[in-house]
Amino acid sequence: MRTLSTVPAVRSAVRDWRARGESIGLVPTMGNLHRGHMRLVDEARQRVRRLAVSIFVNPMQFGPQDDLASYPRTLAQDSALLAERKVDILFAPTVEEMYPDGMEQSSRVEVPGLSDILCGLHRPGHFVGVATVVTKLFNIVQPDLAWFGEKDYQQLLVIRKLAGDLSMPVDVIGVPTVREADGLALSSRNSYLTPDERRTAPRLWASLRQAALRLQAGNKAFGAMEEEGRRTLVAGGLRPDYFVIRNAESLAPAGREDASVVVMAAAWLGKARLIDSSRVDLEALR
Numbered sequence: 001m002r003t004l005s006t007v008p009a010v011r012s013a014v015r016d017w018r019a020r021g022e023s024i025g026l027v028p029t030m031g032n033l034h035r036g037h038m039r040l041v042d043e044a045r046q047r048v049r050r051l052a053v054s055i056f057v058n059p060m061q062f063g064p065q066d067d068l069a070s071y072p073r074t075l076a077q078d079s080a081l082l083a084e085r086k087v088d089i090l091f092a093p094t095v096e097e098m099y100p101d102g103m104e105q106s107s108r109v110e111v112p113g114l115s116d117i118l119c120g121l122h123r124p125g126h127f128v129g130v131a132t133v134v135t136k137l138f139n140i141v142q143p144d145l146a147w148f149g150e151k152d153y154q155q156l157l158v159i160r161k162l163a164g165d166l167s168m169p170v171d172v173i174g175v176p177t178v179r180e181a182d183g184l185a186l187s188s189r190n191s192y193l194t195p196d197e198r199r200t201a202p203r204l205w206a207s208l209r210q211a212a213l214r215l216q217a218g219n220k221a222f223g224a225m226e227e228e229g230r231r232t233l234v235a236g237g238l239r240p241d242y243f244v245i246r247n248a249e250s251l252a253p254a255g256r257e258d259a260s261v262v263v264m265a266a267a268w269l270g271k272a273r274l275i276d277s278s279r280v281d282l283e284a285l286r
């Protein structure tokens with residue numbers, strides 16, 4: 001594995017791969033790699049000849065109140081894990097490399113609609129930061145395929161829409177969420193939890209599962225289930241930003257005829273903002 005920190009160095013490697021007609025994959029991350037990230041890497045490794053993983057804690061997607069300074073950075077450890085998985089290139093640029101004119105003066109990419117709801121409402125500017133950095137990474141690495149986790153469900157849809165709208169020649173592939181034995185979705189932000197909070201955290205997934213099971217049983221009282229989900233989280237000691245049931249493709253409020261819906265929640269627990277989701281295909285149940 002080669003670790004590269006500049007755009008020209010990656011371009012040069014990509015040029016050689018392309019000249020040989022080799023397929024290229026990209027897994028974008030912010031590092032502090034765990035089994036969730038590794039699932040993306042393992043799936044990607046099987047599908048493409050050349051695999052690049054990026055590690056970049058993108059300041060543009062963090063708001064002023066967010067955890068940019070405290071976000072865990074573990075490059076040496078991450079690099080060892082990726083080398084074991086036979087990743088071809090680890091791209092780990094500096095902020096200056098990615099935003100040479102400064103973030104404020106840099107062009108931005110906006111995905112309207114999808115970016116303005118749910119996490120976008122609670123973290124203004126977040127998805128502009130995500131869409132901008134992913135566009136840059138796609139332009140630098142020029143992957144045929146790129147992998148993203150369903151854990152960040154809204155992000156996955158934003159990126160799919162972005163790639164479609166801007167005619168990017170990349171297939172965006174979603175990967176199911178990797179969980180701890182007690183259901184908690186793996187996340188770098190879980191490290192902010194105290195031992196007590198860690199014991200509480202699986203209630204987020206439990207509340208989503210409860211709603212998903214009801215949906216599978218044919219319950220269509222979406223509003224009542226959302227209300228109950230929020231109440232369950234509050235009663236369990238979490239502070240929900242939202243608990244919603246949405247159309248799995250558009251994220252519009254779920255309708256009785258929807259073939260596929262997703263239960264999504266974001267909730268604070270101590271210093272950590274946890275997000276999770278559960279997709280339910282209703283079509284198959286008809």
Ligand code: AMP
Pocket residue numbers: 028029030031035036037039040147148149150151152175176177178179185186187188
């Ligand atoms: P991050 O480093 O948090 O930006 O995540 C990088 C990629 O890994 C994103 O596409 C995430 O959705 C994905 N990811 C993070 N946690 C998990 C998980 N527990 N299971 C599957 N994918 C994940």
